[in-house]
Amino acid sequence: MKVLDDIRVLDLCHVWFGPWCCMMLADFGAEVIRIEPPWGAIDRAAEGALKGGSSYTFHHLNLNKKSLTLNLKEPEGAEIFKELVKVSDVVVQNFSPGAMERLGFGYDVLKELNPKVIYAALSGFGQTGPYTKRRSYAMIAEAMSGHTRLTGESHDPEGPPIEMAQAYGDLGPGTMAAMSLLAALRYRDRTGKGQMIDVAQFDCMSAYNTAITAYLLFGMTPREIREKYPMGRGGIGGILKTSDGGWVRLAGFGPRGMDKMKEWMEVEEPTKEMLEERVASMTRDEAVDLFVGMGLPVAPIYHVNETIEDPHLNARDMFVEVEHGKAGKLKLLNFPVKMTESPGEVRTASPVLAQHSREVLRELLGVSDERFEELVKAGVTSKPM
Numbered sequence: 337m338k339v340l341d342d343i344r345v346l347d348l349c350h351v352w353f354g355p356w357c358c359m360m361l362a363d364f365g366a367e368v369i370r371i372e373p374p375w376g377a378i379d380r381a382a383e384g385a386l387k388g389g390s391s392y393t394f395h396h397l398n399l400n401k402k403s404l405t406l407n408l409k410e411p412e413g414a415e416i417f418k419e420l421v422k423v424s425d426v427v428v429q430n431f432s433p434g435a436m437e438r439l440g441f442g443y444d445v446l447k448e449l450n451p452k453v454i455y456a457a458l459s460g461f462g463q464t465g466p467y468t469k470r471r472s473y474a475m476i477a478e479a480m481s482g483h484t485r486l487t488g489e490s491h492d493p494e495g496p497p498i499e500m501a502q503a504y505g506d507l508g509p510g511t512m513a514a515m516s517l518l519a520a521l522r523y524r525d526r527t528g529k530g531q532m533i534d535v536a537q538f539d540c541m542s543a544y545n546t547a548i549t550a551y552l553l554f555g556m557t558p559r560e561i562r563e564k565y566p567m568g569r570g571g572i573g574g575i576l577k578t579s580d581g582g583w584v585r586l587a588g589f590g591p592r593g594m595d596k597m598k599e600w601m602e603v604e605e606p607t608k609e610m611l612e613e614r615v616a617s618m619t620r621d622e623a624v625d626l627f628v629g630m631g632l633p634v635a636p637i638y639h640v641n642e643t644i645e646d647p648h649l650n651a652r653d654m655f656v657e658v659e660h661g662k663a664g665k666l667k668l669l670n671f672p673v674k675m676t677e678s679p680g681e682v683r684t685a686s687p688v689l690a691q692h693s694r695e696v697l698r699e700l701l702g703v704s705d706e707r708f709e710e711l712v713k714a715g716v717t718s719k720p721m
């Protein structure tokens with residue numbers, strides 16, 4: 337038994353934000369049907385390198401899902417989608433606001449079709465407010481919620497803004513959306529009622545920014561607070577270069593860390609310069625072993641190839657091997673959280689485009705093989721190529 341194996345999700349998402357949200361539900365066992373146009377969504381081939389016809393981001397963000405192609409702008413495609421809504425629990429989309437309504441699938445329509453449906457509309461700025469119509473990607477929300485300036489200032493207070501690597505402006509809000517969907521499912525279990533969920537990247541990335549609370553309370557950024565009120569026993573640490581060209585990240589903050597540092601350096605007032613000098617004469621492994629031995633939080637700074645090989649991550653079953661319809665066996669990341677009773681897990685690779693079109697239409701709507709062929713011919717759906 338998987339905790340969500342009685343839940344069906346129609347995943348009308350693209351790129352990172354929405355696909356990640358729906359994958360969280362799929363990992364807990366929901367039947368997630370990713371619906372793309374017959375020509376494939378924009379994230380299928382978003383990056384140059386393709387494996388089995390899909391980009392690495394598609395492989396990362398669409399595990400455990402089925403693929404159905406439907407041209408929703410064709411009247412027959414729209415009708416099929418409406419029939420699917422009637423037999424589903426959740427609908428998620430992350431188009432720019434207005435696109436879902438232009439297709440004829442606003443929440444008013446969805447709830448008419450299925451009053452118990454839970455509908456999540458994911459977007460950059462939400463379904464209301466002055467910026468609602470603006471398109472967005474992760475970096476747009478990161479920029480406006482303050483993260484990009486803060487990242488730059490943490491490197492150099494006078495320097496330019498710096499973007500975070502990867503796209504936490506997608507995965508963070510995507511996780512919030514998945515969490516809200518679980519809350520809505522719980523609400524529906526208790527009341528029988530569906531609802532609409534409006535998740536904005538800008539809202540979520542602001543909620544992830546503790547510097548906003550610093551400013552609300554003190555009118556200062558965390559850096560300004562530290563400068564104005566230096567803590568006498570504040571620790572030292574940071575990113576430190578080692579003799580073999582490697583780097584370590586030491587977080588020797590707090591009184592306990594400072595006491596250890598004083599003892600090790602045999603000085604009353606350890607400074608960052610003293611620390612840098614000592615670490616520069618050690619290899620990366622020596623430095624990590626030393627600080628681990630001292631009980632300080634420390635890490636070697638890895639490239640991803642080293643992350644993949646790390647024995648600890650492997651011992652915690654963070655990698656799985658799955659069979660992809662076109663690319664064969666793939667080693668990929670597993671669901672990260674461990675649970676004693678109802679864990680999430682990666683069971684299947686991302687689907688090939690249209691891999692489950694025939695199966696989904698037959699099993700859920702009783703579409704015959706003959707009718708399916710007609711729909712393919714009419715460009716309403718498609719088969720895997």
Ligand SMILES: CC(C)(COP(=O)(O)OP(=O)(O)OC[C@H]1O[C@@H](n2cnc3c(N)ncnc32)[C@H](O)[C@@H]1OP(=O)(O)O)[C@@H](O)C(=O)NCCC(=O)NCCS
Pocket residue numbers: 350351352353354371372373374378406407408409430431432433434435436438439458459460470471472473474506
């Ligand atoms: C990501 C984003 C910038 C992409 O913009 P875009 O490529 O112009 O796409 P839009 O979402 O505006 O529109 C999607 C279009 O595809 C169409 N479409 C989507 N699925 C379809 C299907 N199965 N069949 C037919 N048409 C389909 C929609 O109807 C819409 O068409 P329209 O503009 O003619 O009404 C935009 O979707 C967006 O801002 N989304 C919200 C924020 C977000 O999630 N960003 C991505 C973070 S990873």
